[in-house]
Amino acid sequence: MAHFEKANSLNEWLDQRLAINTLKRVLNTEYWIPKDINFLWAMGMVLAATFGMLVISGIFLLMYYKPDTNLAFDSVNYTIMSEVGYGWLWRHIHGVGASIVFLIIYIHMFTGIYYGSYKKGRELIWLSGMGLFVAFSAEAFSGYMLPWGQMSYWAGMVITNLFSGGSLEAYGLVEWIRGDYVPGDAFLTRFFMLHVLLLPLVIIGLIVLHFGTLRIPHVNNQEGAEIDFKEAADLWKAGKKKESKVIPFSPVFLSKDVFVMGVYFILFFYLVFYNFNFAMDPVNFDPADGLKTPAHIYPEWYFLWSYEILRPFGKDAGLIAFGIAQAALFFLPFIDRSPNVAPAHKRGLFQVWFWVLLIDMIALTALGKLPPTDPTFALLGKISAWTFLALGPILVVITMFEKKIEKGA
Amino acid sequence: MKENEKGRRDFMGMALGACAAVGGVGALYAAKRTWDPLPSVKAAGFTTIDLSMAQENVLNVEKWRGKPIFILKKSADMKADDRDIVIGTDRYHVSIGLCTHLGCIPAYEKDQHKFKCACHGGEFDASGHQIFGPPPSPLEIPPFKIEGTKLVLGETGPEYQKMLDAGLTV
Numbered sequence: 006m007a008h009f010e011k012a013n014s015l016n017e018w019l020d021q022r023l024a025i026n027t028l029k030r031v032l033n034t035e036y037w038i039p040k041d042i043n044f045l046w047a048m049g050m051v052l053a054a055t056f057g058m059l060v061i062s063g064i065f066l067l068m069y070y071k072p073d074t075n076l077a078f079d080s081v082n083y084t085i086m087s088e089v090g091y092g093w094l095w096r097h098i099h100g101v102g103a104s105i106v107f108l109i110i111y112i113h114m115f116t117g118i119y120y121g122s123y124k125k126g127r128e129l130i131w132l133s134g135m136g137l138f139v140a141f142s143a144e145a146f147s148g149y150m151l152p153w154g155q156m157s158y159w160a161g162m163v164i165t166n167l168f169s170g171g172s173l174e175a176y177g178l179v180e181w182i183r184g185d186y187v188p189g190d191a192f193l194t195r196f197f198m199l200h201v202l203l204l205p206l207v208i209i210g211l212i213v214l215h216f217g218t219l220r221i222p223h224v225n226n227q228e229g230a231e232i233d234f235k236e237a238a239d240l241w242k243a244g245k246k247k248e249s250k251v252i253p254f255s256p257v258f259l260s261k262d263v264f265v266m267g268v269y270f271i272l273f274f275y276l277v278f279y280n281f282n283f284a285m286d287p288v289n290f291d292p293a294d295g296l297k298t299p300a301h302i303y304p305e306w307y308f309l310w311s312y313e314i315l316r317p318f319g320k321d322a323g324l325i326a327f328g329i330a331q332a333a334l335f336f337l338p339f340i341d342r343s344p345n346v347a348p349a350h351k352r353g354l355f356q357v358w359f360w361v362l363l364i365d366m367i368a369l370t371a372l373g374k375l376p377p378t379d380p381t382f383a384l385l386g387k388i389s390a391w392t393f394l395a396l397g398p399i400l401v402v403i404t405m406f407e408k409k410i411e412k413g414a
Numbered sequence: 415m416k417e418n419e420k421g422r423r424d425f426m427g428m429a430l431g432a433c434a435a436v437g438g439v440g441a442l443y444a445a446k447r448t449w450d451p452l453p454s455v456k457a458a459g460f461t462t463i464d465l466s467m468a469q470e471n472v473l474n475v476e477k478w479r480g481k482p483i484f485i486l487k488k489s490a491d492m493k494a495d496d497r498d499i500v501i502g503t504d505r506y507h508v509s510i511g512l513c514t515h516l517g518c519i520p521a522y523e524k525d526q527h528k529f530k531c532a533c534h535g536g537e538f539d540a541s542g543h544q545i546f547g548p549p550p551s552p553l554e555i556p557p558f559k560i561e562g563t564k565l566v567l568g569e570t571g572p573e574y575q576k577m578l579d580a581g582l583t584v
Binding site: 159162163166167180181182183184185186187189191195295296297298300301302316318319320321323376377378383 | 446449450451452455459475477479480481482514515516517518519532533534535548549550
């Protein structure tokens with residue numbers, strides 16, 4: 006065994022056994038962050054904090070929720086909402102948090118796309134982030150099932166029916182996923198397991214990986230400038246803080262993160278206390294009924310764009326289009342052929358591409374909410390869906406011809 | 415390292431691989447079976463429906479395996495179809511009332527003699543054939559057996575077998 010001296014403080018005692026000083030240095034005080042980044046870079050910590058809120062409120066909900074098709078609806082809408090002291094608070098935090106977390110994820114994602122933060126050297130940051138997006142989507146969907154209202158039931162029905170596409174039906178895949186002929190008790194309990202255990206574990210693992218992927222390539226900056234982190238860090242450590250291009254993550258950068266989080270939480274709790282209804286679908290306040298479809302089935306706002314890509318096509322083609330829509334963004338680092346790590350406004354056609362993508366996704370979101378019966382909107386939906394699918398190949402072409410931006414230009 | 419020692423390590427590696435493969439396959443099979451529908455769920459999959467009370471052009475909705483079952487007694491002016499269930503002189507359209515696109519329940523439009531699914535705009539005629547929108551196939555007919563004027567759903571009778579063989583339902 007290694008040799009141990011007598012420790013003079015708790016810190017020293019722990020340091021001898023856990024190397025906490027090294028850990029603190031590597032992860033906080035000497036983890037260098039470029040100075041040249043704006044508030045959009047704080048979204049990562051905002052997301053981590055929101056995830057924390059979801060976990061804590063979820064733990065309180067878990068104590069009264071009953072995963073049983075006969076009891077689930079009342080355990081949420083009666084017991085938690087009316088009987089449990091402050092039960093409404095946890096539910097509203099959880100509901101608002103689940104919705105708003107996607108808004109922040111989308112901002113975080115589009116910030117990354119705009120500034121080229123997925124490019125060479127940072128591919129794993131993008132991939133692990135997309136993995137988190139998918140895990141959060143699964144987490145949100147499985148959570149949506151739990152109150153067992155009409156929208157829960159029919160969303161479960163529609164989404165699991167996707168797995169009856171092509172010849173999949175013949176293998177009984179849908180019935181296997183549900184554990185029943187329709188969404189029932191087995192379905193509810195397995196989604197409950199996914200929501201409260203398996204998926205949160207996956208998410209926590211992915212968050213650790215996502216943070217890890219950042220450590221070596223470092224965070225990108227507003228100009229996409231390549232920074233000699235060692236040189237810049239030495240300047241900082243030598244006291245030349247003005248000349249240095251970097252600041253330590255903790256406590257200097259963290260103070261900015263915390264400020265942005267403070268502003269964010271004012272908005273968050275404004276929504277929790279005064280506007281929680283936006284995250285609660287009125288249809289889901291009817292108990293699940295397998296013999297009655299709601300007049301118009303639509304997902305929560307954050308899935309509308311991919312739902313709208315599925316909708317205009319036939320069943321099998323729709324399934325394929327939906328799959329492509331889910332996976333397309335994963336490939337971004339590999340289909341963007343440009344040598345430049347630079348903000349979109351310096352990259353010519355890429356800037357047009359970026360705004361078309363953003364506007365197309367907003368259009369898909371708006372159209373996804375509308376009933377499918379109006380032919381004009383159905384056509385617009387089809388055009389938007391095709392636009393989304395075409396944007397991938399277009400990106401390959403326009404970035405192949407993108408000229409290298411000269412340094413200092 | 416001596417030759418025979420390397421051989422021993424190779425053997426241990428292969429033994430570990432073989433054990434892990436056998437254990438892994440076993441665990442996957444157990445996990446697959448755990449997700450299969452329970453025997454009690456499967457056993458509850460039979461329903462008997464009496465057709466003699468049905469009225470012409472009025473849609474009855476029964477429940478079988480948690481799914482809605484459409485029962486429509488056809489009136490004389492409605493087209494006959496190979497998918498009809500014929501009992502005596504009466505013709506019935508019986509199908510699982512879930513749109514074959516993504517499983518919503520279509521509504522029956524009495525005057526137009528067709529089923530309309532609000533979710534994605536799919537339409538079926540009174541025999542369950544898709545006539546508009548994204549549904550890829552006709553409304554499915556559940557396995558049935560005729561017993562007098564009663565229909566046992568979940569059991570395959572000769573009439574249903576005939577429809578299956580003719581490819582009229584899946």
